[in-house]
Amino acid sequence: MLTVERLTKRYGKKTVVEHISFSVKQGDILGFLGPNGAGKSTTMNMLAGYLGADEGSILIDGTDMMEAPLAAKKKIGYLPEKPPLYPEMTVKEYLCFVFRIKGLKGAREECIKEACCLAHIEDVSGRLIRNLSKGYQQRVGLAQALLGSPPLLILDEPTAGLDPKQIIEIRELIADLGKKTTILLSSHILSEIQAVCSRVLVMDHGRILADGSTESITGSGNKLRVAVKGNFQDARAALESLPGVLVRDAYTESEPGVFEFMLEHERGADIRTALFEALAQHRMPIYALREGDRSLEEVFLALTQGENDGGAQ
Incomplete structure (x- = not known):
């Protein structure tokens, strides 16, 4: 579904993502884990086509993001850390607007109804977005990402700013979506990654430090x-x-x-x-x-602290 080869991004002389490579199979829920400034959001923005890469390649279901960006983006649903909402619109008006700007084809009403159903926001579709709670606004952002049933969802810090109850609700929603859709989930919250992801990729200083299932990273289970x-x-x-x-x-x-x-x-x-x-x-x-295996938290701290120690020498 997704293949990334030697992806690199620089800002001036500073390299924020350095030659990372990985692939994601259809049906996986891959968790991007790392401290603030690790390069997670920059990587997500490049994968979604919002930011150009300086080197490397991105293939979305066989379509090259660099060579055919519009075709590649049609296969992606993207939820940035701050959802691009218009608070003066109702939920339905906003999703109609997104449907048009995405250039989606087919029955608009059915497409919007399906996205609302998947995001569990049918009961607020007629309300102004500004009057919704933070949790429901996050669901509206998720619904716009789901319009058109893209085979790949990219979610950047989807529970940022939510209260504990809302976090649990969004996690359960993501886990449910993962039964049908390939998902990339960026977060620095360890429990979130462990709760919903089948595979974990740990980043720091723009490089991949570990990549594998939760079991393989934390230990062998024996x-x-x-x-x-x-x-x-x-x-x-x-x-x-x-x-x-x-x-x-x-x-x-x-x-x-x-x-x-x-x-x-x-x-x-x-x-x-x-x-x-x-x-x-x-x-x-x-x-x-x-x-006796180490927790994901222990592994994360060992990897990132070791990385930071090495960089300081």
């Missing part, structure tokens, strides 16, 4: 942390006796007589029952058991 009360050596021996289990790390007491171990097991295996039985035989209770 690690457990277990906190055990009892003698340290006996607990370690009991854990090492489990078939297919390696004790990777052992930690100091988290509280008197309680020790934490990092276990690695075969991918896809469920060792919880065997773990419980092995420790129960030695009358050593389990005080805590959780997945």
